[in-house]
Amino acid sequence: MISPKEILTRYWGYSTFRAPQEAIISSVLNQKDTIALLPTGGGKSICFQIPTLVQDGLCLVVSPLIALMNDQVQQLKDRNIKALALTSKISQNELPTIFDNLQFGNYKFLYISPEKLQTTIVQERIRNLNIQLIAVDEAHCISEWGHDFRPSYLQIHNLRDHFPKIPIIALTGSATTKVLEDISVQLKLNEPDIYRKSFARDNLAFRVVEAEDKLFKVEQVLKRTNGVTIIYVNTRRKTIELSDQLNTLGYTSTYYHGGLLYDEKIKQFENWITEKTPIIVATNAFGMGIDKPNVRVVIHYDVPNSIENYMQEAGRAGRDGKKAYSVILKNDSDIYQTKERFQKSIPTIDFIKKVYLQLNQFYRIAYGELQEETFDFNLSEFCNLYKFPVVLTYNVLKTLHKDGIILLDENFDRKSTIHFIGTNKQVFDYYERKPSFEKLIKLILRTYGGVFEGPKPINLNYIAKTIGMPFSTLIGQLKQFEKDEIIAFYHANSNAQIRFLVPREDNRTINPFSRGIEKRNNLKLHKMKALIDFIQNDTICRNIQLLHYFNETNLEKCGHCDVCQESNKHPNVSAENIPDLILTLLSQKKEVSSKELVLQINAKEQDVIFSLQLLVEKNRIGLTSQNKFRILE
Incomplete structure (x- = not known):
């Protein structure tokens, strides 16, 4: 029998496993039920793919995301490994032929969603397959204590009834002790071997930064790190707006969100992965399949959804082992809005x-x-x-x-799309001839960038509401534009x-x-409070807070998070001395902005801002027309 290391070298081009991959693979090959908790970038898929390739038979992989299934199937096919994803796109009529191919076509992997697994015909045909291993990916979804609970996962245990002697491996990137216990119970695992890789990342510095002017803080971070960057925001519109702002400031960035068309997603991703645009501004839709080793910084422009999500997203930085940063920008408004x-x-x-x-x-x-x-x-x-x-x-x-x-x-999330196929001049001449259409055309052009470059998703309800037009009238006008060869319009009849x-x-x-x-x-509610506590707690090392959340016991100060850095700083300037230092700096430079003062004074930003307000109230300093501070005579 070929060894796991030979498989690793032959198909993946590596000579050694990451810890604890080899131990997990050994457990699976010894027919043991196994739970693997490996943080983002820990190489979870290899833990079930290699045992499958070492032995005869098929691996049934239960996964919640169609995009993730398709991505892994494509990666296997690229290595000349036969794999198939059974998704909702496949009709009932196609299933008999597909299962015949699976049974007799020497396939090694069948990826399936938990919802598809519940259908009667699938359950009947699966029993005829030579299944040697069952892998449950994103296994935290089976627990109501997990961060993405899916009731359909509760039915996966039926596989144990169909295949009582087949080992099951459950994989997750983020789970507390309670979630791991739930996984074992719900999947009916038999005294499983449990492997946990610590969430500790010695090369990753966690920073939570107070920022009223977030764009300015982003600039500061980009100047200091000067490398491949991911900036997470919480709305699709903000991905475009922030990317445009950064490009205006001289940076090279692109954007990514779930509403982009498939070809656009591929283009934006490729531009970032090849570093044609080394900065990408994205929603949390940007996550699946990202394994770029040299990401230097992940910035959360907005508050993340949970500590679990945060760890997955922040963990995309520094996979090459070199120094990297995770930065959360926050202010009082963020906490209130959350x-x-x-x-x-x-x-x-x-x-x-x-x-x-x-x-x-x-x-x-x-x-x-x-x-x-x-x-x-x-x-x-x-x-x-x-x-x-x-x-x-x-x-x-x-x-x-x-x-x-x-x-x-x-x-x-299927969206209607619009593409202006006429030139700028043709569009201008068109609404000059038909002024009743001018308001609608200008609104679209003002709201959606890039509509001359290709099809762009648009929100028809937003346009109708903004312009005060009945929905049916809007559709009629857009169809008229299309008839007049001004636009190409795709109307998604139902969402x-x-x-x-x-x-x-x-x-x-x-x-x-x-x-x-x-x-x-x-x-x-518990998860939201835990996240806010983490963001607001500036007295305990960030690393300790995160490891404690995931029930780790080996808790040591990291030495490079914002809390540790602050405690190591020993500022020369106490809060009561800041006003005098501000006056000294202003006497030397005449006019200085608040941002420049914050950078020059070795003290907390909020203390500097408070001192500036105090000096203004006492008429010691004032603001110029350029919003800089100066001493009042």
Whole structure:
């Protein structure tokens, strides 16, 4: 039998394993159930791919993300390894042929989502396959204490009933001790070997920085690090705006978010990976498959979603082992907005019941009826009709989907697109001839950059609301533009599709899930508070705080986070001496900005700002027309 190291060298070109990969592979080959907790970049996939290639048979990989499945399948195919992903894109009619190929075509890997795994035909055909290993990726999704709980994961344990003697390996990049315990119980693992790689990163410095002027702070960080950078923001619009601002300042950046078309995503990613644009501004959609070793800094321009998400995103820096930085920019407004956003995004049981009732009435489903039809669904139209807040309603739908009450299709974010195929002059001449269209054309051009370069996703509801135009009239005008060969327009007729999975019983439908929903809401509150505590706690080493969150016991000060740096600084300037130092600097330089004073005075930024305000109130200093401080005579 060929050895794991030979497989590693043959297919991956490496001669040695990272710790603890070799021990995990040995455990799997010894037919042991295994849990592997490896932080981002720890090489989780090799832990089930190599044992599969060493022996005969097929590995069944359960994974929650279609994009991740497709990416791993493509990587295997690039190495001439036969693999296939069974996603929702594959029709029922195709399944018999696919399973025949899997059974007789010498395939080594079958990737499947937990939802697809629940279908009857898939369960029946899987039993005929020569499965030698079951891998459950993102296994924290099985636990209600995990940061991305998915009820569909709770059904994976049925595989144990079908394949009682086949080893299972559960893999996750972030999990507390409680989550690991849940994984073992829910998957019915038999005394599993558990391997945990510490989250400690000696080369990664965690910094939380107070910043009222965030763009200025970003510039400071970029000047000091001068390397490949990821900047995370929390909205799609902000990715474009911040990237444009950085390019105006002389940096070379691009942007990435989930609303981009597939070809755009590939282009933006390639520009960054080849360092044509070494800075990328992105939402958390930028994550899957990123393994660039020389990322020098990851900046969180906005507060991350949770400590688990933060560790995954920050962990993309410094994988080459060289010095790297993770920087969170924050201010009081961020903390307030994070709490406010949480309150507005967590639906109560009463609101869930209300949305479910209106959803049934919207499609005229009778009490006690199970309607098996798949319905087109427009979120904005539904919310406008019943005066529901959009974000909260969307979260209700996701909750109903998670609890198996409805099925919400995976193309919820499908977007209409527009592409101006005429030149600037042709567009100008067009609305000169047809002035009634001028307002709409100018709004689109002002709102969406790059519409002359290629198809761009647009929010039709936002445009209709902003311009004060009925939705149907907007669609009519856009179709007229297309007919006049000014634009190419793709209209996504519905944002989503919905199918009801249980008969309508109104409150009685929701009641059995109420305790679980409330438990998940409380857990989200706990995670939000833990994140805010981490951001606001400037007395305990950041590394210690993070390791403690993940139940690690070997806690030592890192020496290079902002808390450790502050304690090592021993500033020469006490708070009461700052005003005198400001006056001295102003007497030497005449006019100085607040940013320059903060950089020159070895003290906390908030103390310098407070001293400036104090001196202004006492009429000792004033502001010039260039917003610089000077001494008043």
